[in-house]
Amino acid sequence: xxxxxxxxxxxxxxxxxxxxxxxxxxxxxxxxxxxxxxxxxxxxxxxxxxxxxxxxxxxxxxxxxxxxxxxxxxxxxxxxxxxxxxxxxxxxxxxxxxxxxxxxxxxxxxxxxxxxxxxxxxxxxxxxxxxxxxxxxxxxxxxxxxxxxxxxxxxxxxxxxxxxxxxxxxxxxxxxxxxxxxxxxxxxxxxxxxxxxxxxxxxxxxxxxxxxxxxxxxxxx
Numbered sequence: 001x002x003x004x005x006x007x008x009x010x011x012x013x014x015x016x017x018x019x020x021x022x023x024x025x026x027x028x029x030x031x032x033x034x035x036x037x038x039x040x041x042x043x044x045x046x047x048x049x050x051x052x053x054x055x056x057x058x059x060x061x062x063x064x065x066x067x068x069x070x071x072x073x074x075x076x077x078x079x080x081x082x083x084x085x086x087x088x089x090x091x092x093x094x095x096x097x098x099x100x101x102x103x104x105x106x107x108x109x110x111x112x113x114x115x116x117x118x119x120x121x122x123x124x125x126x127x128x129x130x131x132x133x134x135x136x137x138x139x140x141x142x143x144x145x146x147x148x149x150x151x152x153x154x155x156x157x158x159x160x161x162x163x164x165x166x167x168x169x170x171x172x173x174x175x176x177x178x179x180x181x182x183x184x185x186x187x188x189x190x191x192x193x194x195x196x197x198x199x200x201x202x203x204x205x206x207x208x209x210x211x212x213x214x215x216x217x218x219x220x221x
Contacts, residue, residue: 016133020084021091023129026122027219028060028095033119035059035096036103037112040177042123042187043166044140044221050172060097064090067139074139077146082136088221089139116179124190125198127219132199140221187219
């Protein structure tokens with residue numbers, strides 16, 4: 001049975017698009033801050049940074065390309081994208097590559113910690129906004145939910161995939177550090193706290209809606 005993305009009614013679409021776009025913008029800013037802190041990235045961004053360094057391209061380009069390739073894996077898993085899925089694939093990477101050159105260089109540990117902390121909080125807020133828009137999973141989450149629909153436990157699928165991409169990214173030169181551990185420990189509880197406060201409980205044709213009881217362990221990607 002296909003994994004279905006929520007379909008919102010037209011009267012709700014504009015408000016949800018605004019939430020989605022705002023969330024994805026904050027997501028990109030958060031990633032840029034964490035990367036620039038040089039204290040350690042989240043698992044997927046360790047991979048993105050490692051590939052970007054090897055290919056000598058912007059990390060945002062790799063984020064976009066990775067998202068597009070992952071969506072191809074949705075086909076055999078029969079996962080259906082939403083409008084938010086397409087925006088997620090493109091917008092986050094664009095924002096990261098726009099914001100990174102604009103950030104002041106910081107060398108002292110205190111401002112670097114500030115970058116890391118602000119980035120993680122922004123990503124948590126962004127995830128709550130994005131999930132609350134109900135416009136479809138991100139490319140990476142769609143892969144995990146697709147595997148879950150085929151019998152994998154969602155936590156197992158997430159752990160296996162994120163460990164694999166982090167190890168690969170580290171081998172390619174991506175930054176793993178204390179920030180990686182802080183990200184892993186903090187992002188789930190933060191998203192869980194923000195989600196009921198920023199979600200709008202979308203009414204959809206499929207009856208699917210995020211709620212305050214939704215368990216979220218990582219950002220929506």
